[in-house]
Amino acid sequence: xxQESQEAVQMFINHHALHHAGSSSAWNVPFFRVDALEWFRYxxxxxxxxxxxxxxLAVAVRRSRGEVPKGIAAVAEMFVVFVRDSIVYxxxxxxxxxxxxxxxxxxxxxxxxGNLLGLVPLFSTATGCVSVTAGLATVFVFVAxxxxxxxxxxxGFKGAFVPQGLPVWMTPLMAGMEAxxxxxxxxxxxxxxxCNMLAGHIVIYALLGMVVILGxxxxxxxxxxxxxxxxxxxxxxxxxxxxTLLCAISLNMMVNPEH
Amino acid sequence: xxLPLAIQGTAALGASITVIGASLGIGLLWMAGMQSMARQxxxxxxxxxxxIVGAAFIEGAALFAIVVxxxxx
Numbered sequence: 001x002x003q004e005s006q007e008a009v010q011m012f013i014n015h016h017a018l019h020h021a022g023s024s025s026a027w028n029v030p031f032f033r034v035d036a037l038e039w040f041r042y043x044x045x046x047x048x049x050x051x052x053x054x055x056x057l058a059v060a061v062r063r064s065r066g067e068v069p070k071g072i073a074a075v076a077e078m079f080v081v082f083v084r085d086s087i088v089y090x091x092x093x094x095x096x097x098x099x100x101x102x103x104x105x106x107x108x109x110x111x112x113x114g115n116l117l118g119l120v121p122l123f124s125t126a127t128g129c130v131s132v133t134a135g136l137a138t139v140f141v142f143v144a145x146x147x148x149x150x151x152x153x154x155x156g157f158k159g160a161f162v163p164q165g166l167p168v169w170m171t172p173l174m175a176g177m178e179a180x181x182x183x184x185x186x187x188x189x190x191x192x193x194x195c196n197m198l199a200g201h202i203v204i205y206a207l208l209g210m211v212v213i214l215g216x217x218x219x220x221x222x223x224x225x226x227x228x229x230x231x232x233x234x235x236x237x238x239x240x241x242x243x244t245l246l247c248a249i250s251l252n253m254m255v256n257p258e259h
Numbered sequence: 260x261x262l263p264l265a266i267q268g269t270a271a272l273g274a275s276i277t278v279i280g281a282s283l284g285i286g287l288l289w290m291a292g293m294q295s296m297a298r299q300x301x302x303x304x305x306x307x308x309x310x311i312v313g314a315a316f317i318e319g320a321a322l323f324a325i326v327v328x329x330x331x332x
Contacts (some may be wrong), residue, residue, distance in 0.1 A: 175315065188319055197324035242315040245308075
């Protein structure tokens with residue numbers, strides 16, 4: 001490939017594959033390069049896009065709701081019932097779980113929407129930015145602490161952070177360890193989602209980069225990157241499920257410590 | 260001149276070792292899962308859930324290492 005066209009292809013791939021994943025202040029508008037404010041990243045725009053998409057979805061679902069849900073309401077009901085039955089009720093039980101179904105549905109659908117919108121050309125993966133996933137994990141931390149206070153009052157924190165049947169002198173030690181474990185669980189949640197979304201885009205970027213380096217010989221890598229793109233769709237669903245599932249398990253350990 | 264190359268090579272080596280370990284772990288996990296599902300097909304959904312969560316833990320640990328390698332490479 002000639003030098004100039006090679007550079008053009010490289011710029012295109014840089015722009016559309018890697019900036020897809022990472023946080024960049026240059027926005028992916030076709031044929032233009034928009035340099036936004038330093039702090040107003042493309043991920044912030046994507047968060048707005050996700051919120052708008054979810055609001056539109058909510059209105060559409062509300063409209064098509066009826067005795068027997070049809071159209072988009074049936075799809076939404078499928079997701080909600082899946083989250084309720086196989087994530088929340090199965091891990092937290094019907095009694096306690098009822099109150100947190102809405103939170104977990106919001107979490108699941110928000111993450112799923114972010115992951116899937118990141119695979120659309122010209123959009124960026126909001127969940128591939130560590131600040132966004134850290135924000136989600138922070139929300140979960142506050143919800144978990146609030147849930148303990150709501151279910152058992154202030155005494156519930158002793159049950160959540162100290163195992164039962166422990167000698168008194170070991171209590172502060174175990175409470176410290178459990179607190180560290182709780183916060184490290186939140187950090188792991190954030191990093192897992194961020195890494196998975198970033199890693200998929202980096203793989204696609206590397207496969208497309210082969211085309212830049214080797215030229216037409218590397219055309220099979222283009223097909224391979226399309227295969228990776230479809231694998232990314234599967235990963236988007238899987239990561240949304242895992243984030244929600246681990247949140248539910250962890251919340252259950254805090255709220256029902258005897259289990 | 261030689262130091263950046265050495266760092267990059269070490270990072271690539273680290274990433275590949277991480278992938279070996281992670282794939283070994285996930286392979287063992289799925290092997291055990293398949294065997295137990297073949298023995299007790301009625302527990303399939305529970306076993307699958309535990310398998311996916313375990314795979315997520317392995318994957319999380321591996322991705323930590325890969326991201327460190329990527330940032331250093």
